[in-house]
Amino acid sequence: MSRLILRNGHVFDGASDDAPTLADVVTDDDRIVDIGSGLDGDVEIDCTGRLITPGLFDCHVHFMVDGDFSAQTHLQSPFSLQFFQAAERMERTLGVGVTSVREAGGSDAGVREARDRGLIAGPRMQVSLTMLSQTGGHGDSWEICGGFMPGMMDPHPGRPGAIVDGPDEMRRKVRELIRADADVIKVATTGGVMSSRSRPQHAQF
Numbered sequence: 001m002s003r004l005i006l007r008n009g010h011v012f013d014g015a016s017d018d019a020p021t022l023a024d025v026v027t028d029d030d031r032i033v034d035i036g037s038g039l040d041g042d043v044e045i046d047c048t049g050r051l052i053t054p055g056l057f058d059c060h061v062h063f064m065v066d067g068d069f070s071a072q073t074h075l076q077s078p079f080s081l082q083f084f085q086a087a088e089r090m091e092r093t094l095g096v097g098v099t100s101v102r103e104a105g106g107s108d109a110g111v112r113e114a115r116d117r118g119l120i121a122g123p124r125m126q127v128s129l130t131m132l133s134q135t136g137g138h139g140d141s142w143e144i145c146g147g148f149m150p151g152m153m154d155p156h157p158g159r160p161g162a163i164v165d166g167p168d169e170m171r172r173k174v175r176e177l178i179r180a181d182a183d184v185i186k187v188a189t190t191g192g193v194m195s196s197r198s199r200p201q202h203a204q205f
Contacts, residue, residue: 003028005041009052025052055099058123063089064106065152069194074150082152086111090122100124102184105131108158109181128186129177130155130162132170137204138192139163170205 004027010020013035026034026041063086086107093101101123103112112125130153133139139162141149155161160176174185189205191198198204 002042003033005039005044006047006052007044009047009050011035012051012053014054020051053097056097058093058098058101060104061093061101062106062152063103063111069151071149083111087114087120087122090115090120094121094123098123101126103127104186105129106152108156110158126183128184129159129180129182131186131188132162132164132173133188134204135163135165136197138188138190138195138198140195142196144196
């Protein structure tokens with residue numbers, strides 16, 4: 001692999017309390033191998049006036065949605081479209097320097113695996129698949145009209161349902177999520193702003 005040198009940038013290492021220092025950074029096979037002045041490499045990028053940092057972490061993302069929660073949008077969109085939209089959002093996230101994320105509901109294990117296999121560009125992912133919620137809680141898509149609002153965490157073969165009540169149902173659902181290859185378990189312990197019959201100040205479970 002060729003050595004890439006990031007020349008003359010302000011380097012912030014994420015560990016020191018000191019202000020960023022002017023230096024060169026050399027990578028080889030996607031690994032940082034040297035930091036200093038007057039270094040050499042095969043390919044050079046001039047970083048004068050720019051900040052060089054370690055990869056950033058975003059601990060709460062939802063790649064399967066873009067903030068449009070209208071019923072019309074969901075009802076008029078093919079089911080598989082959300083996966084291709086997620087791939088585009090993942091690439092944009094990586095492009096702004098975020099190299100690791102915790103996907104807090106929506107993406108299933110297949111999205112993470114597509115990234116790991118190099119099929120799509122994106123940050124490293126920990127996936128929760130969905131958000132466990134009590135009946136009437138933050139993750140319950142029931143609406144006042146009596147119907148259910150389609151949303152980013154609707155059950156499908158790679159994403160188990162998320163409504164649980166009581167310890168036994170919680171245990172069973174956690175086992176289902178682990179079986180579906182979730183990295184983390186997300187639980188809605190309060191209500192939310194998008195729930196018809198709950199509020200953020202309402203404790204749940």
